[in-house]
Amino acid sequence: MPAAAARRPSKPREGLRERNKREKRTRIQRAARELFERLGFEATTAREIAARARVGLGTLFLYARDKRELLFLVFEEESQRLFAEADAAVEARPEAPLVDTLMELFGRFLGFYAARPDLAAALLREFFFRPYEPERLGALSREYGERVARLVERARSRREIRSDVPTALAANALFAHYAFWTQAWLGSRVVSRDDAEQRLRQALSWQVEGLRAPPDRRERKSDDDR
Amino acid sequence: MPAAAARRPSKPREGLRERNKREKRTRIQRAARELFERLGFEATTAREIAARARVGLGTLFLYARDKRELLFLVFEEESQRLFAEADAAVEARPEAPLVDTLMELFGRFLGFYAARPDLAAALLREFFFRPYEPERLGALSREYGERVARLVERARSRREIRSDVPTALAANALFAHYAFWTQAWLGSRVVSRDDAEQRLRQALSWQVEGLRAPPDRRERKSDDDR
């Protein structure tokens, strides 16, 4: 690059303020992840996180509105990775049945949860009940929903799904089973991870059956009356 | 009864201990319900409940292991009433379609939640994720599941449901939709109660479709292959 173009190519240049903030945010996120994964969510105290991140206690709540949001901070990163992996796997088999593509997505999250069940349980408790504005967590939640909807849309264009069922509602119906079995597994641990995964797949296939396009040559019959 | 049988007919007679405990338990339950319903779960403090029940702060945690269990104490009573009502409604229409009977049950709970959404949200947050032994809450949860299973069993004997689907799994699949829409409604309030109820019914009917017995005269066709 010629020395003539000295006035910063396009970056607005980062002031000291911005840099310090970014560094602190990273330190906090790292500290939170390490402690949460090692000790669990409840057992980790805000004071520990602050100490490990080398910031004051109050500073923590400048970067996260409360302890739960520290959890999301950690999870956001991870789930972007999982989303990308799932997308790649789906692209590799464009004609795979809907259930299989859904399991590429759901299964990856189950795998992630399996490695840190306590953290995952805390996460999901907050995930499904969020009294916040749809900021942070809402975005993730929405992204998940959209991804499922995209898979449904594919299946619909392949006529695996009836066309008179709105995509969003079909996606909800499928997601419901994922939520249920995840909760059944992580919430009370009465079912193992393998059981949950297997039953989820089964439930999804029954669900797809209910959303399936009827055979082409079907005529109005009285068998699906009122 | 002859006076000769003077030694307590059958009641082991209630000592002072038992009576005091029973009275305290009732006072605590009443106080908790009143305050939770008026102020919401989070906003109600243990100290307020103790004061209103005229017991010491520590006494509260002699009757409930923690604040959440106070919530269950309140809910248990109410749900027994709702169960009984739903049972009666189902008995009144023994031949009603599965979806209708399910909505008799689910709808009643939605109605109860609608009257106290904040309380209900707190309740469900704990309901679906319970780190306890399957005591209190587990019993309720199990009772709910059994009730759904009973409705499925009925429908199955009427051939509304395929016979090769285990009752318990079909019940889970249906319950999953109830859980999902309840959470969607109470968790973030992005859907109204009416929307949630209507979409739940729709989802249930799609689900039943997937679990439905195939028409009698169907033969092995290649249309539902792998």
Added chain:
DNA sequence: CCATTTTTATGAACGTGTTCATAATAGGGT
């Protein structure tokens, strides 16, 4: 009726998440 044991009740004390008045720091303007 009193003495002893067992059960139940209590609130001070603890550790927690969160707030907030105050201090430290960075960015400009002169």
Added chain:
DNA sequence: ACCCTATTATGAACACGTTCATAAAAATGG
């Protein structure tokens, strides 16, 4: 260089849920 303003950082202070050493009350036995 220096002041002035806006932004960011901090930990003492607060209110909360929960625990626990101690006290009160009830049962039991003589």
